[in-house]
Structures are given as structure tokens and as C-alpha cells.
Amino acid sequence: MTIGEKIRTLRNARGYSQKLLGELADGINEVTIRKYEAGDRNPKPEQLEKIARALGTSVAYFMESNIETGADVMALLMQLDRKVGLKFDYKVVAGKIDPASINISFDNNHINEQLVEYILAMEFLRRGTTAVKEDNEISEKEKITTLKDYEGDYEELKQKLLNDQEIVKTDKNLFEL
Numbered sequence: 001m002t003i004g005e006k007i008r009t010l011r012n013a014r015g016y017s018q019k020l021l022g023e024l025a026d027g028i029n030e031v032t033i034r035k036y037e038a039g040d041r042n043p044k045p046e047q048l049e050k051i052a053r054a055l056g057t058s059v060a061y062f063m064e065s066n067i068e069t070g071a072d073v074m075a076l077l078m079q080l081d082r083k084v085g086l087k088f089d090y091k092v093v094a095g096k097i098d099p100a101s102i103n104i105s106f107d108n109n110h111i112n113e114q115l116v117e118y119i120l121a122m123e124f125l126r127r128g129t130t131a132v133k134e135d136n137e138i139s140e141k142e143k144i145t146t147l148k149d150y151e152g153d154y155e156e157l158k159q160k161l162l163n164d165q166e167i168v169k170t171d172k173n174l175f176e177l
Contacts, residue, residue, distance in 0.1 A: 003048070003062045008037040010055045013159050024054035056163050077104075084108055084168050108168045114161055121157045125150050 001009070011021050011033075018037070019030040028047060035041040036051075043051060045059075052059045067073060080086055085107030091098045106112050132138070132146045 002039055003042060004037045004039045006062050007033070007051060007055070010057060010061075010159070011037075013155065014055060016055075021051070021054055025050040026054075056165075058165070061162055080106075084111060106168075110166055111168055114164065118157070118161060121154070125154055 007021075011018070016024070017030075018033040022028040022030045022033045025033075025047075028050060032041070032047075033051075036043050048059055048062055052062065067076060077086065087105045087107060089101075089103040089105070091101035093101075106115070129147060129150055132143050132150075135143070138146075
């Protein structure tokens with residue numbers, strides 16, 4: 001998703017018009033917001049900061065990158081470990097770490113609590129989605145309506161979690177004793 005698409009998605013989730021978002025973002029012109037969303041222009045860092053603040057999120061939300069390779073995942077894990085701290089639990093079998101036993105959590109309990117909320121909601125949605133798809137007693141139209149409701153629930157949860165502004169950064173020095 002591009003920066004413009006992310007702006008549009010959050011703006012729509014908040015129920016803001018392009019004009020209102022521009023006003024909330026310290027007077028950015030509505031036409032400029034439209035160009036950002038269309039991908040005709042990319043906001044400068046100071047403009048993106050104003051938009052993020054107006055939408056109740058951080059600039060980091062807009063800077064997400066595509067994760068496609070193992071190297072991408074490792075780079076993200078390394079950054080998370082450096083910035084907020086990760087905990088790794090695993091089992092050693094025959095002198096080697098068993099890859100299937102690796103569990104990751106965060107040093108910060110607030111993040112772990114958010115992760116629990118996300119996991120529980122996703123499990124509920126997955127079970128519900130499966131049940132709806134397999135239910136032969138309801139019509140296809142009812143299935144589509146219910147699945148769209150689930151999708152809306154997911155988007156609502158996602159926005160709630162992405163709107164959390166609690167500071168969790170630690171910037172730990174890996175080489176401190």
C-alpha cells in the first residue's frame with residue numbers, strides 16, 4: 001500500500017473529508033491531500049508529520065515497507081530488538097536450537113498485551129470466517145454480509161491497535177554489559 005493509499009484509508013476510517021483532513025493538518029490544501037492520495041505527489045516529511053498527527057497515528061505507519069524475503073523479516077526483527085527489545089524462548093535438541101520451538105515476545109508488556117488482543121481477535125475472526133463459509137444453512141448473500149462484517153471488525157481492531165500512542169522505544173545498546 002502506498003503512502004497515499006494509507007492516508008486515504010485512515011482518513012476514510014475516521015470519516016474525514018479531504019478538506020477536513022487538510023484543515024486538521026495545519027491547513028494543508030484539500031487539492032494537495034487529493035494529490036497525495038492519488039499518488040501524484042508524495043508529502044514532504046513535515047507534511048506527513050502533520051497528516052499523521054491529524055489522523056491520530058505516527059509517521060511510522062506510513063513508512064511500512066513490503067516484507068517479501070527472509071532478509072526483510074530478519075531486518076525487521078533486528079530493528080524491533082534494537083528499538084523495543086525482543087525476548088526469544090526456544091528448546092535445544094541434540095545441541096542445536098529446534099527452529100520449531102522458537103517463540104518471540106517483547107520486553108515491553110504493553111506490546112505483549114496488544115499482541116494478545118490481536119491474536120484473540122484474529123482467532124475469533126478465523127473461526128467465524130471458517131464457520132460461515134462451511135455453513136450450508138445460510139444463503140450466499142448472508143455469508144457475504146457476515147464476512148463483510150468480519151472484515152469491518154478486523155479493520156476496526158487494526159485501527160485501534162495502530163492508533164496506540166504509548167511510547168515503547170528503548171533503543172537498547174546490544175553491547176552494554
